[in-house]
Amino acid sequence: MASVKPSLRQFSACIGCVRRPSNGLKSLDGGSARFLSTTAPAHEELQTETATPVPQPPLPSVPTEAKASTKPEWMQQWGELDPNRVEDKRAERRLIRREGIQPVGSRRRRAAIHRSTMRNVPQVPFEQLPYQCFQEARKFLLDDRQEKLKQIQTQTLRLRNLMAQDPAVSGGPEAKNARVHSMRNHINELVILADINDPVVKKNFEDGLADMNKPIYRHLAQKKWEKHKKLVLDQRLTQMNVVPDILPALDSKLDIDLAFGRKKVEPGEFVESAISEKMPRLRVQSFESGEKLVSVVVVDPDVPVPEKDGFKYRCHFLASNIPISPTKTSIPLIQIEQQDRKVKDPSEKKIALPWYTPWAHRGAPYHRLAVFVLEQADSKPLDVAHIAKTKRNDFILRSFVDKHKLTPLGATLFRTKWDESMAGVMQRAGLGHQVDVEFKRKRIEPLPYKRRTERMR
Amino acid sequence: MNGSAFRSAWRPLKSSTFRTPTALQHPAQPHPRTTPASACTSPFSSTAHLQKRKKGANTTDPRITAIRYHLNHPLTPRPLHFSRTRYLRHWTIHRAWQLFQRKQREAHERHLEAQYNSMRDACEHLRLLDENGLRASEAEAGGRGADAGTLGTRGKEVGRLYRGAMNKRGVWGSVPIEYARGQVDFPGREGWNHGWTR
Numbered sequence: 001m002a003s004v005k006p007s008l009r010q011f012s013a014c015i016g017c018v019r020r021p022s023n024g025l026k027s028l029d030g031g032s033a034r035f036l037s038t039t040a041p042a043h044e045e046l047q048t049e050t051a052t053p054v055p056q057p058p059l060p061s062v063p064t065e066a067k068a069s070t071k072p073e074w075m076q077q078w079g080e081l082d083p084n085r086v087e088d089k090r091a092e093r094r095l096i097r098r099e100g101i102q103p104v105g106s107r108r109r110r111a112a113i114h115r116s117t118m119r120n121v122p123q124v125p126f127e128q129l130p131y132q133c134f135q136e137a138r139k140f141l142l143d144d145r146q147e148k149l150k151q152i153q154t155q156t157l158r159l160r161n162l163m164a165q166d167p168a169v170s171g172g173p174e175a176k177n178a179r180v181h182s183m184r185n186h187i188n189e190l191v192i193l194a195d196i197n198d199p200v201v202k203k204n205f206e207d208g209l210a211d212m213n214k215p216i217y218r219h220l221a222q223k224k225w226e227k228h229k230k231l232v233l234d235q236r237l238t239q240m241n242v243v244p245d246i247l248p249a250l251d252s253k254l255d256i257d258l259a260f261g262r263k264k265v266e267p268g269e270f271v272e273s274a275i276s277e278k279m280p281r282l283r284v285q286s287f288e289s290g291e292k293l294v295s296v297v298v299v300d301p302d303v304p305v306p307e308k309d310g311f312k313y314r315c316h317f318l319a320s321n322i323p324i325s326p327t328k329t330s331i332p333l334i335q336i337e338q339q340d341r342k343v344k345d346p347s348e349k350k351i352a353l354p355w356y357t358p359w360a361h362r363g364a365p366y367h368r369l370a371v372f373v374l375e376q377a378d379s380k381p382l383d384v385a386h387i388a389k390t391k392r393n394d395f396i397l398r399s400f401v402d403k404h405k406l407t408p409l410g411a412t413l414f415r416t417k418w419d420e421s422m423a424g425v426m427q428r429a430g431l432g433h434q435v436d437v438e439f440k441r442k443r444i445e446p447l448p449y450k451r452r453t454e455r456m457r
Numbered sequence: 458m459n460g461s462a463f464r465s466a467w468r469p470l471k472s473s474t475f476r477t478p479t480a481l482q483h484p485a486q487p488h489p490r491t492t493p494a495s496a497c498t499s500p501f502s503s504t505a506h507l508q509k510r511k512k513g514a515n516t517t518d519p520r521i522t523a524i525r526y527h528l529n530h531p532l533t534p535r536p537l538h539f540s541r542t543r544y545l546r547h548w549t550i551h552r553a554w555q556l557f558q559r560k561q562r563e564a565h566e567r568h569l570e571a572q573y574n575s576m577r578d579a580c581e582h583l584r585l586l587d588e589n590g591l592r593a594s595e596a597e598a599g600g601r602g603a604d605a606g607t608l609g610t611r612g613k614e615v616g617r618l619y620r621g622a623m624n625k626r627g628v629w630g631s632v633p634i635e636y637a638r639g640q641v642d643f644p645g646r647e648g649w650n651h652g653w654t655r
Contacts, residue, residue, distance in 0.1 A: 109541065126542060126545065129542065129546065131546060133550055134546045134549060134550060136553075137549050137550040137552070137553030137554070138549060138553070140553045140556065140557060141549065141552065141553050141556065144556055197549075197552045197553070197556065199545045199546070199548060199549040202545065202548065203545055
């Protein structure tokens with residue numbers, strides 16, 4: 001019965017239409033906490049049992065006075081900032097700065113809402129708009145949804161009966177497992193199909209009001225990611241040979257965003273060494289329900305070895321036991337490090353190898369810095385004190401993954417090469433003796449018949 | 458894209474040019490030259506008829522209007538843009554229509570399948586029917602495989618109606634019904650399924 005739980009949970013979350021309280025996702029990082037996974041507005045907390053989720057237009061939410069009072073005087077002079085109505089760039093920035101929340105939806109939409117509230121236009125909820133064809137279409141789609149819900153109910157009952165069945169009756173444990181698996185997949189599919197035609201769901205998703213605890217929003221987010229971002233990421237990973245160089249294969253299942261402070265980094269971008277001196281911020285969007293424990297590894301496979309005329313690996317960062325879930329998307333490594341400092345017990349810490357600034361010699365080819373997110377088996381925490389003994393140099397991710405039974409969930413990369421700020425960065429990292437080392441290309445002597453002779457001159 | 462719908466209904470003013478031949482065909486009509494010279498619209502004048510009559514000071518030449526119109530309106534119409542809610546409504550209707558069509562198609566397929574199955578069951582029943590209206594065994598009945606005419610151990614007694622029903626002569630004129638299939642230049646990759654059984 002235990003294994004039936006995930007799909008049942010999705011089912012109940014869908015049919016009951018009861019939003020679960022979001023588990024403090026704001027705690028980690030105020031700025032990016034409100035993205036796809038934002039918590040629902042208060043009026044959407046409890047949803048009725050009607051076919052569609054409550055489709056109210058986003059109401060202006062008044063920032064709480066208690067919160068505003070803690071802000072400095074000059075910030076309070078900005079006046080009331082409503083995430084649904086801020087229009088210009090400055091107000092948006094102020095909202096993010098003071099309230100720590102992102103503005104909702106597009107600027108155009110916010111402007112429209114602002115205008116209509118100024119003019120006191122009565123707001124008709126979207127799905128009650130009096131257009132006949134639209135209403136007929138909605139009626140048809142709602143009937144279909146009821147049909148799907150009934151199917152889900154019967155399928156769940158059948159699955160429950162199958163789970164309770166003796167494996168000998170259902171043709172051996174393997175056959176039974178296969179059937180359970182396929183039935184569960186079917187139920188998951190139905191759960192998606194029940195909601196996929198709902199315009200309010202689509203609207204909420206496009207507005208960034210999606211609740212990632214619900215399977216339909218996760219499905220939509222995954223489709224969106226697969227349509228463009230994943231393609232770009234996979235292309236970069238294969239073009240720059242991260243995939244066969246560091247790990248033999250990778251099937252990305254996570255949407256990973258890398259940022260140094262405010263600066264977002266596209267996969268494969270060159271990052272200035274002064275910027276990459278500080279630890280990055282990761283936003284990891286998983287599309288599967290449930291919480292996972294992950295390890296984050298940053299590997300540089302391009303450390304030059306002049307004696308061997310080759311390259312070797314170096315580990316720049318290694319942290320374990322970081323919880324992620326569809327709603328818990330942020331991995332702020334800087335904050336994790338700060339928390340680690342307060343912890344005395346070495347096995348309680350999360351960072352095994354602290355951030356080692358990416359650096360490259362003058363004249364050497366660029367370095368790829370690949371960031372891997374690895375899932376820990378059965379969400380079991382790893383022994384960080386033991387992992388901390390791994391050596392940075394000659395770090396082989398393949399054997400590390402095998403040793404600790406990790407599954408790669410996703411990866412991204414950035415690049416670094418010698419730039420103006422590199423000398424200072426290396427000095428600060430204690431690599432002063434390496435600053436003056438310069439790599440030069442070997443001069444290849446031209447072939448004898450290509451040699452410019454006296455006669456030719 | 459065909460932009461003809463967006464062109465104006467402007468036509469060159471032909472009335473003045475065609476007046477002369479009309480006048481020639483009907484000599485009974487009063488000759489234009491009989492009218493006083495001041496009010497005369499000369500058949501050789503190139504000025505448009507409407508232009509000549511001065512109604513107001515700011516009347517523009519319709520030809521200029523037409524030229525302006527065509528200069529300012531490209532043949533390609535502007536792209537269709539929906540507002541946010543309009544797009545969502547459109548999407549909803551589109552999805553409902555797709556779903557409706559899908560359901561219709563599936564219902565039709567199910568119906569055809571049921572029809573086929575019941576016809577097949579009826580034929581099977583006829584195949585095993587003997588002279589007394591009883592059910593014969595599989596060995597006694599013939600007609601297995603592709604050839605419906607084969608006989609079983611009890612010979613022609615069993616499945617007489619079946620053999621008659623399978624006889625397709627005269628269904629499509631005097632030509633065998635098998636020729637009713639679409640005639641193609643080349644035979645299929647698998648011309649005849651020899652291993653076919655029911």
